Amino acid sequence: MADHLSSLIRAVEAADSSSRLLEAVQNLAAARQAGAIPTLIAALSYNNPGAAVAAVDGLILLGEPAVPALLEQLDRHNYTARAWAIRALAGIGDPRGLVTLLGVATADFALSVRRAAARGLGMMKWHWFPEDLLEIAQEEALEALLFVAQQDDEWVVRYSAVVGLQALANAIAPSYTEWRSQIQAQLEQMLNNDSSWAVRARAGMAQQQIHTETAKQSPEIIEQPSPLSATDWQMILDKLYERKGQERLLLAEGDPRRYRELAGSIAHHTEE
Structure with a gap:
């Protein structure tokens, strides 16, 4: 599993075109592994809106474990990345x-x-x-x-x-x-x-x-605890x-x- 995640991360880092970067980020997001969070966060600052959308979707799927890194992203000066991070926070x-x-x-x-x-x-x-x-x-x-x-x-x-x-x-x-x-x-x-x-x-x-x-009377739903x-x-x-x-x-x-x-x-x- 770790080797598979590493190969997915390397594919993002080695992507040499917009289409390959998009595909690599989509594959990494689909893995739904917490170890992908730093790379998905980094993808928010790439000049590739498609890859950023895929990264946001992946971070939303990962949910709560991604929040500390997203909040840290908000303190940086790259407004584009910050905007994508806010969208991920909103989705989570x-x-x-x-x-x-x-x-x-x-x-x-x-x-x-x-x-x-x-x-x-x-x-x-x-x-x-x-x-x-x-x-x-x-x-x-x-x-x-x-x-x-x-x-x-x-x-x-x-x-x-x-x-x-x-x-x-x-x-x-x-x-x-x-x-x-x-x-x-x-x-x-x-x-x-x-x-x-x-x-x-x-x-x-x-x-x-x-x-x-x-x-309507909705049935009681047991929610995930905080x-x-x-x-x-x-x-x-x-x-x-x-x-x-x-x-x-x-x-x-x-x-x-x-x-x-x-x-x-x-x-x-x-x-x-």
Whole structure:
């Protein structure tokens, strides 16, 4: 098994054309072995979108073991690789990526990254959260998704916000009727007023599916327990509180979208 993995990694490193690189990354991703994570992470920075997509798919399949390396990737200056890493985090739904997704969904200058983050916020592994942290985390996700749905200029991002809101509505406890009402009111507003017919249609579908999920009695599903440690949860909580403080500063200065423009200029500068 180790020899097979080594040969797959060598094939990625030795690829001398775009097509061979794509094929090699696809083969490595399909192996679904944790030892492939560093090479898949490296593929995110190659000038080959197809290989990057294959690497993202492979990292999502590997799930939680890939998260520490993905979070480390976010601290680097290669914006392209960082954007792909965010898409992988969004697909995995690990709580350690929550604060990152909150930030990029509302402020990143790349619409593809905001779109992935908005979708990922609704599909977080909420069943992993301890009860005392779940309410704080879901409230932050709700605020971010409502902001994106109301303020984002790109219809594809608002579309993903609808998907995220639908998933979040199905994840929150039935006792949070005010949150459900906020989601339904936002979907109704988008159904009637959004400038994009696709967003309007998706909002209507979300309303119907939320109603169906709420009405039916679903069988109890035994969920996978959280592999995160107490230290991980404390880090998530600290980041949430830090984000809350930063939000207050941004709101005091004006429209939070100003930060998106600043982030974009900084990212372009660091790539030069």
